[in-house]
Amino acid sequence: QWMLRITAYGDRLLKDLDMLAWPDSLKEMQRNWIGRSIGAEVDFEIDVPKLPDEQDQPIVTVFTTRPDTLYGATYMVLAPEHPLVDRITSPEHKAQVDAYRQQVARKSDRDRLADSKQKTGVFTGGHAVNPANDQKIPIYIADYVMMGYGTGAIMAVPAHDQRDYDFAKAFGLPINVVVAPVSHLTSPISDLNSLIAQHAFEEEGVAVNSDEINGLPTAQAKEEMAVLLDAEGVGHRSVKFKLRDWLFSRQRYWGEPFPIVLDEKGNAFSLQDDELPLMLPEIEDFKPTGTPEPPLTKAKDWLKYERDGRSFKRETNTMPQWAGSCWYYLRYIDPTNETAFIDKAKEAYWMPVDLYVGGVEHAVLHLLYARFWHKVLFDLDHVSTPEPFQRLVNQGLILGEMEYHVFHAPDGTVVTASEARDIAEEATPDGLRLCAISTKTAQRLEGKRVSEEEIEKTANGFRLKADPNIRVDARSFKMSKSRGNVVNPDSIVAEYGADTFRLYEMYMGPLEAQKPWNTRDIVGMSRFLNSVWRNLVGGEEQTTGTSRMGSVALPEAIERQLHRTIKKVGQDIEAMSFNTAIAELIKLNNELTGLESVPQYLGETFALLLAPLAPHIAEEIWHRLGHEGSLARIPWPSYDPAKLVDTDMELPVQVNGRLRDKITVPADSDEAAVLAAAEAATNVKPWLAGKAIVKRIYVAGKLVNIVVK
RNA sequence: GCCCUCAUGGCGGAAUGGCAGACGCUACGGACUUAAAAUCCGUUGACCGAAAGGUCGUGUGGGUUCGAAUCCCACUGGGGGCACCA
Numbered sequence: 001q002w003m004l005r006i007t008a009y010g011d012r013l014l015k016d017l018d019m020l021a022w023p024d025s026l027k028e029m030q031r032n033w034i035g036r037s038i039g040a041e042v043d044f045e046i047d048v049p050k051l052p053d054e055q056d057q058p059i060v061t062v063f064t065t066r067p068d069t070l071y072g073a074t075y076m077v078l079a080p081e082h083p084l085v086d087r088i089t090s091p092e093h094k095a096q097v098d099a100y101r102q103q104v105a106r107k108s109d110r111d112r113l114a115d116s117k118q119k120t121g122v123f124t125g126g127h128a129v130n131p132a133n134d135q136k137i138p139i140y141i142a143d144y145v146m147m148g149y150g151t152g153a154i155m156a157v158p159a160h161d162q163r164d165y166d167f168a169k170a171f172g173l174p175i176n177v178v179v180a181p182v183s184h185l186t187s188p189i190s191d192l193n194s195l196i197a198q199h200a201f202e203e204e205g206v207a208v209n210s211d212e213i214n215g216l217p218t219a220q221a222k223e224e225m226a227v228l229l230d231a232e233g234v235g236h237r238s239v240k241f242k243l244r245d246w247l248f249s250r251q252r253y254w255g256e257p258f259p260i261v262l263d264e265k266g267n268a269f270s271l272q273d274d275e276l277p278l279m280l281p282e283i284e285d286f287k288p289t290g291t292p293e294p295p296l297t298k299a300k301d302w303l304k305y306e307r308d309g310r311s312f313k314r315e316t317n318t319m320p321q322w323a324g325s326c327w328y329y330l331r332y333i334d335p336t337n338e339t340a341f342i343d344k345a346k347e348a349y350w351m352p353v354d355l356y357v358g359g360v361e362h363a364v365l366h367l368l369y370a371r372f373w374h375k376v377l378f379d380l381d382h383v384s385t386p387e388p389f390q391r392l393v394n395q396g397l398i399l400g401e402m403e404y405h406v407f408h409a410p411d412g413t414v415v416t417a418s419e420a421r422d423i424a425e426e427a428t429p430d431g432l433r434l435c436a437i438s439t440k441t442a443q444r445l446e447g448k449r450v451s452e453e454e455i456e457k458t459a460n461g462f463r464l465k466a467d468p469n470i471r472v473d474a475r476s477f478k479m480s481k482s483r484g485n486v487v488n489p490d491s492i493v494a495e496y497g498a499d500t501f502r503l504y505e506m507y508m509g510p511l512e513a514q515k516p517w518n519t520r521d522i523v524g525m526s527r528f529l530n531s532v533w534r535n536l537v538g539g540e541e542q543t544t545g546t547s548r549m550g551s552v553a554l555p556e557a558i559e560r561q562l563h564r565t566i567k568k569v570g571q572d573i574e575a576m577s578f579n580t581a582i583a584e585l586i587k588l589n590n591e592l593t594g595l596e597s598v599p600q601y602l603g604e605t606f607a608l609l610l611a612p613l614a615p616h617i618a619e620e621i622w623h624r625l626g627h628e629g630s631l632a633r634i635p636w637p638s639y640d641p642a643k644l645v646d647t648d649m650e651l652p653v654q655v656n657g658r659l660r661d662k663i664t665v666p667a668d669s670d671e672a673a674v675l676a677a678a679e680a681a682t683n684v685k686p687w688l689a690g691k692a693i694v695k696r697i698y699v700a701g702k703l704v705n706i707v708v709k
Numbered sequence: 710g711c712c713c714u715c716a717u718g719g720c721g722g723a724a725u726g727g728c729a730g731a732c733g734c735u736a737c738g739g740a741c742u743u744a745a746a747a748u749c750c751g752u753u754g755a756c757c758g759a760a761a762g763g764u765c766g767u768g769u770g771g772g773u774u775c776g777a778a779u780c781c782c783a784c785u786g787g788g789g790g791c792a793c794c795a
Contacts, residue, residue: 025713029790032712037794064795077795119793144793154795162710163793242794363790402720475787507733509722513715514788521721524733527748534748580723583732590732593749652728657776659728683762697775703727707775 002258002317004246006372010034011239012386013371021391023512026363033364035242039065040226042155042235044076044128046088047136060084060128060139063150063240066160067229068221070132071210072178073155074168076139077121079147080104088139090125097122097141104143119144119167130155131234133211142167150240158200165200179218181205246369248319251294253286255318261305262313269312280318294318325366326373329353329388341382348384356389357511359397367392393576396514398505399476400485405434405447406464406472414464415445417471434473447473476516487517499614500526506578506613528586529617532610535592536603537624546624550597558591559643562602566639569609578613585609600625605637653678654705655687663704671698678704 006013014034017027043059050057060076078085080101089097100122121142128139144163145154158168158175168175177192182205192208195201204218212228213221229235259271259278271278281302286295296316297303305312327341333350334342358367367389374388407415434447450464450472464470479486492501503525508515538547554562565588572581588606592598603625611618611631622631649667651674652659661683665674675696678684684706691708698704 025789028713032791035791035794039795062795066795142793144795146794149794156795161795163795166793240794242791360789504733507721513722515721518721518734521734528733530747579721580732583723586732650728654727654776657727657774662728695775697727699727703776705727705775 002248002315004248004372006246006369007241007243009372009375010036010241010243012375013243013368016371016375016387020387020389022389023392023394026360026367026392026394029363030368033243033368037065037240037242039063039238039240040067040222040229040235041151041238042067042070042131042229044131044155046084046139047127047129048087058084058087060088060153061151062153062155063238064155064157066157066218066222067225067235068207068210068213068216068218069157069160069178070130070155070225071207072157072159072176073130073132073137074158074174074176075137075156076128077142077145077154077156077164077167078124078139079145079152080141080143081147082141082152085124085141088124088126093123093125097124100141107143119163119170121167121171123171131229131232138173140167140171148244149242159196160200160202162200162202165196176209177201178207178209179203179205180208182217184208185215248323249317250320251288251292252318253280253283253295255320256323257296257318258315260315261307262315263310264313268315322366322369326370327377329370330377330383344382344384347382351383352385352388352390354390356392357395358392360394393511395511396509397478398508399514399516400479400483400487401518402474402476402516403485404450404472404474406450406470407436407445407447409441409443409445414467414470417473479517487519492519492522496522496526497529497616499617500529503529503582503614507582509579511576511578525582528582528589529614531593532589532606533617533621535589535595536598536606536621544624545626546603548598549600549603549625551599552595552597554599554602558588558595560646561588561591562605563639563643565609566605566637567644570636570639573612582613585613607631608634608637649701651678651701652703653681653684654703655684656707657705660684660687667701671700674698674704678706 014031014036017030020027041061041063043061045057045059048058060078060082062076064070078088085097085101100120119142121140121144124139124141126139127136129135130137140156144167145152154164156164156167156173157178158164158173159177160179165175167173175196177195179201180189180192180195181203185206189195206218207213207216207221210221213224216224226235226237230237257278257280259276260268261271262268281296281299283295283299283302285298288295289297294316296314296318303314303316305314330342330347330351334340334346337343370388374383375386377383378386405417407417409415436445436447437443464472477483477485489501492504496504500522504522507525508517508521536546536548565584568584569581572578572584585606592602603621604627607618607621607625608631610621615632619630645667647667648664649669650662650664653661653663661681663674663677663681665677669677675698678698679688679693688706688708693706694709695707696704697707
């Protein structure tokens with residue numbers, strides 16, 4: 001089995017997130033996944049007889065983020081798999097301990113989770129010594145402590161950790177308060193046990209009942225305790241990660257083979273450069289063996305390897321799918337290179353990836369693994385950047401069409417959705433069904449679909465028209481075959497064309513947002529493109545060229561709109577705000593409708609602006625306008641800032657922040673002229689009459705606000 | 710339980726401190742047509758009003774500001790992630 005030591009990169013994977021232009025939510029998911037915790041490791045001596053060859057008393061090391069609560073540690077818990085369990089367990093407890101360990105081993109992770117409310121465990125019969133106060137405390141094993149995190153052992157502080165609290169209550173163990181709220185310093189709490197009457201006191205505060213750190217606030221108490229432990233040689237500051245090392249072996253045929261050979265003792269050696277790349281052997285039967293042996297063990301000839309007269313055996317595990325996705329973006333830069341995975345000059349030119357558009361489902365696996373590989377390659381000086389993906393955007397999922405459900409009780413009565421909890425999809429013989437639990441009767445409720453016509457929206461959500469007391473559940477679901485709500489793009493393309501389909505998807509809303517599909521809305525984009533064609537090319541009888549280009553001068557307002565459109569579409573595409581870019585093009589096109597003819601330069605500019613969004617029709621228009629070749633090679637149009645502005649401007653006038661009138665003034669008016677015009681406006685005057693003007697606010701080119709009293 | 714994120718018309722959304730609802734869909738009215746489709750023109754947040762105009766309005770309650778969908782605090786609801794991580 002091969003593992004990749006990703007934990008060695010935990011700190012850098014965390015820290016370097018700061019330099020990436022990624023969505024904050026996604027960075028946060030990676031931070032949580034890496035799960036860095038600062039705390040201390042503390043050694044507890046175990047109260048067992050020393051073995052003949054042991055110098056010191058054996059110890060169990062625990063990890064805690066709250067070293068300040070050491071005085072409150074009243075027992076210790078080891079993960080059932082902890083290697084010292086056998087040593088600690090006393091003969092009279094052995095049977096119980098073994099039974100519990102077997103029981104845990106049988107439990108799946110899911111069961112372990114489901115039982116998390118009810119703590120289980122057994123006493124080992126052994127004791128440890130709390131290094132703070134030299135008290136002997138009992139050692140338990142319990143499945144709420146996991147071998148995979150920290151040291152696989154904890155000091156239990158039931159007064160200040162809810163899980164320990166639950167366990168202590170269940171097993172009748174002492175609960176000692178060692179932290180009190182800060183207010184305790186000024187107005188002491190007479191009975192500290194009242195803090196923990198219901199549950200653990202997990203907040204920060206000040207240390208109490210803790211000798212040398214008494215009175216210190218939690219942050220300082222943690223520091224001080226770490227120093228004390230260090231001085232005593234029984235502990236030190238420590239950082240732990242939730243992130244685990246990465247099991248990198250698979251027992252499958254399809255996967256990259258490891259370029260590793262093993263000698264008869266099992267020592268691993270890597271292949272020489274001139275033996276790479278290592279290819280999978282061609283074999284007849286590549287199905288799994290049904291045993292732990294990987295399928296590659298069946299390739300008997302391939303397995304044998306000799307170097308310098310010594311015989312080796314090839315590694316037969318293969319790499320997981322991730323192996324490819326961790327570096328494909330590098331190989332794409334130089335895919336035919338026979339001597340290296342990438343040419344250094346090409347790598348330096350192209351990397352890092354400027355923009356990565358992908359789904360949020362890759363937030364913690366692919367995107368973390370790829371960053372890890374990249375950092376390893378960076379450290380080995382194969383790539384020039386510490387991070388592979390500079391900017392990342394998560395496109396939102398397109399959901400199925402909106403669906404409305406009412407819930408039915410088992411007896412058939414209709415139940416309002418307000419009464420339903422744990423609404424979820426369940427698989428039934430007739431496909432996926434929406435199900436819920438009644439908050440009143442705890443009965444199972446079944447959802448039945450109702451049509452849009454049967455419901456109405458009210459202030460209190462969607463209601464059934466027939467009975468407004470019934471709230472209807474409204475949501476759109478992930479498209480899935482089993483739900484039967486999948487929209488096949490092929491049929492949309494067949495009916496409306498690829499350009500319309502693309503435009504519709506972009507026009508639905510912001511790229512990052514989850515959006516419900518609505519087939520009804522597609523026709524809008526189809527009408528838009530048809531209208532563009534009519535305005536720039538002409539009627540259907542036209543088979544080549546266009547009948548719409550003419551020499552009639554463009555009205556000034558449309559000229560202005562043209563320049564605004566060039567500016568806005570450019571900016572919006574840059575910002576990946578495709579929906580608003582399309583809206584601006586629609587606006588310009590609407591202005592063209594009804595014009596006798598359109599100047600050639602406008603037609604050409606429109607085709608260029610449309611090209612990134614609806615390339616097929618844009619290219620066709622480009623050709624009809626008399627050009628050869630693709631407009632993908634034509635420079636993006638530029639706008640004239642002088643043509644963006646009107647000679648007049650319309651300004652809203654507010655009185656006390658409320659819109660009262662609009663005035664039209666020359667665009668170059670100074671503040672005094674604007675304010676004078678504003679105060680003279682017909683619908684403003686009555687609001688000023690008999691009042692004193694306190695303040696006049698003019699936001700240049702935007703609005704006027706007059707404050708009166 | 711913890712963390713993140715979102716909430717705007719009948720629907721998708723626009724506006725990130727300055728005219729709320731751009732643009733599209735739907736619906737309604739009109740033009741063209743023998744008719745339909747397509748197309749074109751208009752209306753479409755709620756309430757009051759004949760009109761001019763007014764009042765209310767961006768999940769709820771408070772705050773900051775001349776001015777808040779936008780910033781701050783609390784809450785409610787939806788979506789996502791993690792979940793006995795000591």
